[in-house]
Amino acid sequence: MKKKDRMHKGGIEKFIANFGWPRIIIAIFLLLLFVIAPFIGIDVGTSLSDMLVRVGMNGILVLAMVPMIQSGCGLNFGLPLGIIAGLVGAVTSMEYNWQGLFGFGMAVLFAIPLAVLLGVMYGYFINMAKGDEMMIGTYVGFSVVAFMSMMWLRLPYRNPLLVWGFSGTGLRTTISLTGFWMKVLDNFLAIRIGPRFFFPTGSFIFFALCCVLVWAFFKTKTGIAMSAVGSNPQFARAHGVSEDRMRIVSVVLSTVLGAVGMVVYEQSYGFIQLYMGPLYMAFPAVAAILLGGATINSATISNVVIGTFLFQGILTMTPSVINGMLQTDVAEVIRILVSNGMILYALTRKGKGTVK
């Protein structure tokens, strides 16, 4: 009896150790929110599909964190570069009035080469500054966003649906995707139950596909070498793996995923957000992957999936539930505390693979 009890306990402890306390607490909190919701007049079906749509929307952006973490470059605060590539791809595809899945595909196609180019440049950049990648990434991201703000006004886009109505030049701050490729992935094979529940199948298939691709990539020789560079640079060097090259490959991969993720985000969101919009977009993605249990030097696909679900769940549920309960706007503050608290928590934890 005693022995069995201990064993049982051991099992739970192991599970907890694997899953991690913060995730369990957050998951319970999230569950609690879902339980409370119906009592204060919030529809669970709507909330659940809101959450799912947002998971599909943000998943790939979170996934974009993985390659750089794995190669030891830390969290990709330079994600705005990928996002910019995604924006350029999307806007270019819309300039030609391409619609539906074709338009979406073309947006991705336009975005990828640009992302590769930016990724290579950024890779060289951070190879010059090993150890300070996150700080430099943040500022590179910011300055690129400001630079592109000038570009959005000057690039020769002429489609009247994209440019400022008043002057006919310069892209608008927000561009609607209605009539182009709004929700093409979300609606692809979408499942609707009742009037309120909606499952964005297409986005999930696409997200899963990207996850599998990234997972498969880390099983290839290059992928393994990349992880080796991140977890044990000396070992990698000894085996003739070029650290700098691997890091650049990882940055390119991250940036490309960021670009693709942005296009997916846009199709689901239905708007394109230019100018200073992308400035802080790296932060939610960073918070999500850390919430999923990643550290700044190791991240897995399951971290991405769990993190995205939990983070987006909290993001959709807290404002509406707390607002419904307390009739104040304190939710906004709670959101800031939760997301930054998570990043902080992860930064203070000693990662498994810390080599110092």
Add this chain to the structure above:
Amino acid sequence: MKPKYSLKGALISNLVPIVFLMFAAFAVPMSGLSIPYLLHEMISRLARDSLLVLSLVIPVLAGMGLNFGMVLGAMAGQIGMVLVVDWGLGGMPALLVAALLGTPISIGLGYFCGYILNLAKGREMVTSYIIGFFMNGAYQFLLLYCMGSIIPITNPELLLSRGYGIRNSMDLPNIRQVLDRLVSVEVFGMDIPILTFAVIAVFCLLIVWFKTTKIGQDMRAVGRNRAVANGAGIPVEKTRILAIIISTLIACYGQIVSLQNLGTINTYNSHEQVGIFSIAALLVGGATAENASIANVFVGVFLFHLMFVVSPMAGKNLIGDAQLGEYFRVFVSYGIIAVSLLLHAWKKRHEMLERRLLENDGKE
């Protein structure tokens, strides 16, 4: 090996300020702003921002990089200011009371920040950056929900109409420029706030003096090598926390000085940019995450703010579009930080490689 003085060496070690100076040399005439105006603006900004930037020097000494957590100090200063305004104080007493109130808050916040940074050794910069964001949430909670409900606020001009929470902007009618105006000298039509500069000078001297004390020496040892310092019996973690507390405290006073100069508090946003801009200024002044001096502070504030004032107009005249000027400024200010961080990192790596090569040569 003693480094010999060489022109090349001097150029390389002052690369960032030199790049900036060149930039300014082009941008100033392009902006079309007159020199007296710029001088006036620079003096005013040196008085306003030097103390804030000065707060970054001590953590660098302790090897903790650039302390983005200084915004916590700025928050403490602002809380002090809010209370002082609520109580209806004015003049110099108001500033002193605000400083008195800010002191315990910033010591507490500094301790918290130092504690967290001790848990995140090796990534202090990024961690302190996030602490800033995190505490901003706490700050908003305090000012928007606690003030007026838990903390009594009686001035209806400060309170939101809903009965609790502080308004988004606050005038400082009886506090505006009291420090600057108390003792000031007019030179060529420009008011020079002697007293403000005196306060800044006092803090500079304090820092210089502090470096020579036992604790200052310990701090330097910790900054150079944690393991060695630990071996020598220096309480590493405590010393690091102390460095952050001092930094937070100076930032608190710095924010008070800066707010009295500005004359308006933007309650929820005044402190946000303080960290980014102060760090940018210090970097522009030629400091690195490993090495910062008081000279860097003043050179940095001068150059960074010169660019800040000049670049929107310069950008506008350069591109001929009113709003591109604004983006141009943002691009330049963030870009410069990225580039200077990069240059420093590259320089550091270069030196390390050279050292390693030398060591290898020695072995063979």
Add this chain to the structure above:
Amino acid sequence: MKKGLVLALVVGLWMGLSAGAAFADAEFHIGMVTNTVSQSEDGFRAGQAFLKKYGDVANGGMVKHITMPDNFTTEMETTISQIVSLSDDPKMKVIVVDEAVIGVTEAFRRVRERRPDIVLLAGEPQEDPNMITAVADMCVMADHISRGYTIIYGAKMIGADTFVHISFPRHLGIELLSRRMNIMKEACKDLGMKFVQETAPDPTSDVGVAGAQQYVLEKTPAWIEKYGKKACFFSTNQVHLEPLFIQIAKYGGYFLEGDSPSPLKGYPGAFHLDLSNEKGDWPAIMAKTEKAVVAAGAGGRLGTWAYSATYSMTLGLGEFGKAIAEGKTKASDAQALVKAMETATPGVTWKSTYYRDKNTGVQKKNYVMLMEDTYVFGKGYLHLTDLEVPEKYYKIK
């Protein structure tokens, strides 16, 4: 990176030199400070229109147009130095700022200290009226106080029974906006409507415009379901409008007018309008918008002001400033200001009142509140300007 910088500098130097070749010959200069296009298109375009009409200082005209920082909430220092830099021009006689964001009061104070001769005009001040009126010569604002009543009245007129007020803390921290909300609450009670307060994210926070719009997009159907198809929506932020219109057109509900009403706010994005041919021709813009709104099945449910509030006020202040500089009128003459507004917006009558301080009841003679009639697409003008607002609403705090 470095090459790019050098190139930019060379190009800049060349342009700077060529620009310097043409010198100013206007008698006086007017400084025009607006938001960037991405923050407020109406204001920026008004600035550009004014610039076009009277010429750029760089080419011998009389207008110098600059913008405030894009994220003006965090960069007050920049706002101040941008405005103060205008006072460096010895010919500068008038500075017009619209919207007068936080920091403008301080900027005006500094201009006053350096150059007491410059006339300072502020449009749509976000700072406390007591603060800005202490330094500015004249301020104009949309009449949020009267509109607290007229909007509710109008909402009832077009058939709404519930009023949903959407905002967030930063905006409710602005004196006039929170006061307006309280007036609305009271007016709802008196007119037999239900008042509901909802929160949506602040677009200047870290979720950005995208996050704020997404939230509204997701939540509006739920709100309509909760409060019924006869709910009339109102948001203090223009960014929320586009998703709101899309959903209202689709699911039902009403929208009378925005915080600072303009046909350019929300409508072009929500209804896919290409307005490049209309180029500032407001009646034409209205006609086109009306057609699209009615086609989307939202006729009689969406409304706005025919002339953009910000656009009209910016231009009006500009014209007023010019008249002052020419010595045709005094800066304290509110009637001349209204006349200037009417020249800027042909065919519109502006109802004007002075701001009254809620604590002391003192009228601020340099803070004019203006109101234009509401136009509901597919229905026409509501003649709300003719409405007599009961005195008691002006006393609500």
Add this chain to the structure above:
Amino acid sequence: MNVKLRRNLLRVALCLIAVAGGFLLSFIGMYHSIILDNSEFSGAGAVLPPLEGLRVVSEAEPVEMSPGDRILVSAKGPSTTLVFEITSPETQQSREISYTLHMGFKKQFFLSVPAIVGGEKDPFFVE
């Protein structure tokens, strides 16, 4: 132990000095708003009409007040003196009345000028 005790005592003393200093500074540096009203005052039986040709000299710039006006002046420190100059419109003769107000820590005062000039003991009114 003794050293620790002494240190703690010193700390407590320093804290107390800081708090006391804060209070003292607050006392000296506090601004009070005085709202002066020049409209009909009725208190303690007497009805006092508003004054014409009134000029108020306070710590700020002198202000002219016409009947029915209400102004706000601010004053620093524990007490202030207000001077009212009244010029009779008919005779052009003027007289001066000064009034000292002890303010302490109270922030706002509503004062009726006719009441002060009329020599009322309690010139305050409630808003």
